[in-house]
Amino acid sequence: MAKIMVVDDAAFMRMVLKNILTEGGHEIIAEAINGEDAVHHYLKCTPDLVTMDITMPEMDGIAALKELIKINPLVKVVMCSAMGQQGMVLEAIYSGAKDFVVKPFQKERVLESVMKALA
C-alpha cells in the first residue's frame, strides 16, 4: 500500500483514479489540479508516488515532473495522459517518469504501472 498524490485538472479523472487506486489498496493523501498545485502539495505531504496528467493550465505535467525531480531525484511519477504521442511519452520518460499510461485506461493497467514504479 502506498501514499499517492493524484494530479489532474479534470475532476472526473481525479475521481476515477482515486477509485481505482483506493480499490487497489492505496491511500490518496493529496489531489492537485495543475503542476504548480502539485509541487506545492508534494512539498507538504511527500507522497510515495504521484500520478501526473500532462495537459493542465498554469503548469503542465511535464514541467511539474521536472520540478519534482529537482526537489527529489528519486521521486516516483507515473504519467496518466491522453496525449500519448511517441514524442510525448519519450520526453516524459527521459525527464524521469517511471511509466506512461495512456487515457482512457483500464483499471488493471494503472495498478500494474503503480506497482511497477513502487517496486
Next chain:
Amino acid sequence: MLNEFEVITKVGENVLKGYLGLNAQPLRQQEQQESYIGKDIGVIIQLVGQMDGQVICTMNLDTVKSLIGRMMGGLEIGQLDDMCWSALQEFGNWIVSGIAIELSELGIDVNITHPIIQEGFTIIHSRSKFMAVPISTEIGTVEIYISLEKNNQVAV
C-alpha cells in the same frame, strides 16, 4: 496522405468500442461548408500546431447521459452536474488526443486546447470545410465534426 474519415473512425471505435464496450458503427461521411449541429450537447476542442482546426463531438441528451453513466462504471445519470460536465470534457479529450496521436504518426505535430461544452442548436461558420462522421451506437449516435487545415504560418 491524411484521411480524416479513417482517423476519426479509428479513434472513435477505439474509445467507444474498445474502451466503453459499445457497438460502434461509423456511418457515412458528409462534407459541408457550413455545419448545422442539431444535437443537444457537444464538446469543442481546438487543434493547434502543424495543422490547425477543431473537433466537435455532439450528441443528444439521452446519449450524453448514457455515455457518462458508462464512463462512471454503470451509473444511472439524472441531472447533469459538474462531475458529469467534467466527464464529458474528458470524453472529448480522449477523442481529440487520439486524433493528435494518429496525426503524430503521420509526422504532423499538433497540440490540443481545453475542451469547451456547447449546449443547444449551433451553426458553425468556418473558412474551411467541416467533415461530419456519425458513429452509431446502442445508446444513440455520436457525431464527430472535424475541420483541419495545414498551418502555413503566414505572417500577419
